[in-house]
Amino acid sequence: MVLTHEEVKANINEADGWKLEGDDWIVKSFTLSSYPKAIQFVNAIAEIAEDRQHHPYTIIDHKNVTLKLSTIDEGGLTQKDFESAHAYDRLFQRYS
Numbered sequence: 001m002v003l004t005h006e007e008v009k010a011n012i013n014e015a016d017g018w019k020l021e022g023d024d025w026i027v028k029s030f031t032l033s034s035y036p037k038a039i040q041f042v043n044a045i046a047e048i049a050e051d052r053q054h055h056p057y058t059i060i061d062h063k064n065v066t067l068k069l070s071t072i073d074e075g076g077l078t079q080k081d082f083e084s085a086h087a088y089d090r091l092f093q094r095y096s
Contacts, residue, residue: 001074001078001079002071002074002075002076002077002078003076003077003078003079005023008020008077011077011079011082012026014082015028015082015085015086015089016089017089018085021068023076023077024070024075024076024077025068025069025070025077026068026069026070026077026081026082026085027066027067027068027069028066028067028085028088028089029064029065029066029067030064030065030066030067030088030092030096031063031064031065032063032064032065032095032096033063033096034063035062035063037063037095038060038062038063038064038065039060040095041065041091041092041095042058042060042065044091044094044095045058045065045067045088045091048084048087048088048091049084052080052083052084052087054069054071054080054081054084056068056069056084056088057069057070067085067088069081069084069085
């Protein structure tokens with residue numbers, strides 16, 4: 001179920017460094033120590049995304065990885081997006 005504007009605001013305030021992009025996306029960039037570390041991080045993200053069946057839009061720019069989340073099939077942001085964001089933040093702690 002798509003979150004209301006108020007629910008999105010409450011969730012974004014609790015999301016460490018995630019920013020709202022438009023009305024339907026949250027986005028965050030992560031900087032790793034090297035390109036190989038960035039690729040390892042993205043591979044670990046892929047495993048989480050597959051397990052959840054909820055895949056982020058992913059941009060790799062050398063050692064910077066940008067993730068964008070939205071629940072396309074529901075037409076906006078859902079709790080799945082924020083749960084995934086928190087999972088990726090926890091994962092990043094292992095790579096930083």
